[in-house]
Amino acid sequence: MSEPYPFSPGPRPRRRGRRVLRFMAAFVVMTALGAYLVVQYLTGGNGTPRCMVVSGTDDGASYAFTPEQAANAATISAVGTSRDLPERAVTIALATALQESSLRNIDYGDRDSLGLFQQRPSQGWGTKEQIQDPVYAAGEFYEHLVKVDGYEELPLTVAAQRVQRSGFPEAYAKHEPDATLLAAALTGRTAATLTCEGRRETTGVGTVYAGGPDAVRAALVRDFGGARYEVAGAVVDSENRAGARTPATPSPAVSSAAGTVIIPLSDAGDSAEVRQRGWELAHWAVAHASRLGVERVSYAGREWIAEGRAGAWRKARQAGTSAAEVRIVTGQ
Structure with a gap:
């Protein structure tokens, strides 16, 4: 009488197949969960860009x-x-x-x-x-x-x-x-403590808020009042270069062709008061970026660029970002 076969080979492929299926199912669930968590992190949990x-x-x-x-x-x-x-x-x-x-x-x-x-x-x-x-x-x-x-x-x-x-x-x-x-x-x-993703905000069905330098200028005057800019005059040429100071103007200087708003702050030098005013305006621009189509804000050697989650403050890549002025660049 022959010795019995030590194991039955038949069921093993089925058990192995079930393990593979369980592994694949778990992998799919974990992948979906990971994607969900990423979306929640990027959007603040409600499908909208996050600040x-x-x-x-x-x-x-x-x-x-x-x-x-x-x-x-x-x-x-x-x-x-x-x-x-x-x-x-x-x-x-x-x-x-x-x-x-x-x-x-x-x-x-x-x-x-x-x-x-x-x-x-x-x-x-x-x-x-x-x-x-x-x-x-x-x-x-x-x-x-x-x-x-x-x-x-x-x-x-x-x-x-x-x-x-x-x-x-x-x-x-x-x-x-x-x-x-x-x-x-x-x-x-x-300084540099408020960031936003910068994607355009919509209201209603497919309606996008008006953007561009004129919208930025109007929003600044609306929120802060025209009197705040009585000494914020500047000449900006078509190549987006700040020129000589001009007499008092009711609102920030705008280069419409370049889509840039330049807000000169003060001739009082790099004081703590000037820097606080600069960061107030810079953070204001970032907070309104989605509505006003702001793509870049530069101040005091730092810049914010609207690039999804990369919309964070970093060392400016371009020279000329001083504490004497805030630059707001729009997509229009």
């Missing part, structure tokens, strides 16, 4: 948000600084808008509340059209804030509540860390 603000003290703090939120935050900050208000006022305004609307200019809310700050026409904040103008809405918030005695020393949630009179008075506090990061960048106190 990021980081701390200027290397403590690892950061806040990710959308270009829509970035543009609204930049406008809120610009309205505050144009009134010579301190950074604390901007922080309070940004935290309030984060709580009330997530920094989105929404056309709905509790009862007749509207806009970034959920202000109510029935309570005397303005007409529906006015309240949904971010510049007007921010201005109204600041008008009420400065009437709060000692608002700079008050806890943020107390100062915000005295303006808003919300049914959830403690809700503003949780937004203070993010608002603090945003305010530091958007007022220019921290």
Whole structure:
């Protein structure tokens, strides 16, 4: 009687085949998960381009948000600084808008509340059209804030509540860390701390916001006010070379042919005040890049280029990026 065969060879190919199938299935799942996570990282989780603000003290703090939120935050900050208000006022305004609307200019809310700050026409904040103008809405918030005695020393949630009179008075506090990061960048106190991907933002179905140098100039004057540029005149020729200074002008000089806006800052030299103003404008331009078609922003030897996630500040490749002027290059 022959010895039994030590194993049965038949089933092995099936077991091996099942292992291969399981491996392939796991590989497909992991690949899909990896692709999903990459998309979430690049878009902030909602399919839109992402912006990021980081701390200027290397403590690892950061806040990710959308270009829509970035543009609204930049406008809120610009309205505050144009009134010579301190950074604390901007922080309070940004935290309030984060709580009330997530920094989105929404056309709905509790009862007749509207806009970034959920202000109510029935309570005397303005007409529906006015309240949904971010510049007007921010201005109204600041008008009420400065009437709060000692608002700079008050806890943020107390100062915000005295303006808003919300049914959830403690809700503003949780937004203070993010608002603090945003305010530091958007007022220019921290350098090269706000970045965006730079892809064009759309609204509605296939509608792209107007862009180009004229749109940039109009947006600067809208957010900061023409008076902020009374000493920001410059001559820019067709080859995009800054020429001699000219008398006061109401808005930044523009080279339409080159698609470049050049904002001379001051003749006072490379002071801390000049640099803060420069970074305020540079960060403002990056925050509005998706809406205004901004492709490059240069300041103080650094540049931001709209190249997907590569839209981050780096050492300027071209010479001539000084602390005396901010250059904003558009695609038009």
